[in-house]
Amino acid sequence: MIRLEYFTSSDFDQLITWIDSPHLLMNWSGPMFNYPLNPDKLDWYLQDSNVPGSSDVFIFKAIDTTTETVVGHISLGSISQKNSAARVSRVFIDPQWRGQGFAARMLTEVLRFGFEQLGLHRIALGVYSFNEAAIRAYNRAGMQREGCSRDVLRYEDEYWSLVEMSMLKAEWQALHPVQVAAATA
DSSP states (O other), X not given: OEEEEEOOGGGHHHHXXXXXXHHHHHHHHGXXXXXXXXXHHHHHHHTTOSOTTTOSOEEEXXXXXXXXXXXXXXXXXXEETTTTEEEEEEEEEOGGGTTSSHHHHHHHHHHHIIIIISOOSEEXXXXXXXXXXXXXXXXXXXXXXXXXXXXXXXXXXXXXXXXXXXXXXXXXXXXXOOOOOOOOO
16 A cells, blocks of 8 residues: 655655656656756755645655555646646656556555545646556556647657546546445444
8 A cells, every 4th residue: 555645855865866867857857857856956846835725736755554665756736726637747666666556556546635635626647658667557547548749858869758648536436436334223
């Protein structure tokens, strides 16, 4: 199981250690940061986040509840109250924990937060098309592929395409029906 907790400045060093190359940083954050990642940049990233009722972004670390180890990072941002929508971004699994299903479980927990705690109608994400492992994980979590924006980012001598995926609240509810306690007689 995965438990999400708010990402704080005490988590900076671990994330900086994980993001150890310009290519990895671009894959994780797009053009939001430049390499190398450092505490000042992450301080800016955290500004105005994680305040229920006022933030338009929630940034989490993901903890494996079996080992109590931080295994990943994920955020839910671009929250629009008007459209009842948000966007998952900056998903990252500690390299030593990859291939064990944590990405799908992390995404499931952030979807639960968005649909059940924030009451959102739609949650979307974008993933670079070469990141096939992430796409498979997002499919396992129930995300639906909407399409592909071709060659949206130029990195060094290549162009990267972005696969767009989303889930609607009704799809979430179909996958995760609310368990109603049986009435006692």
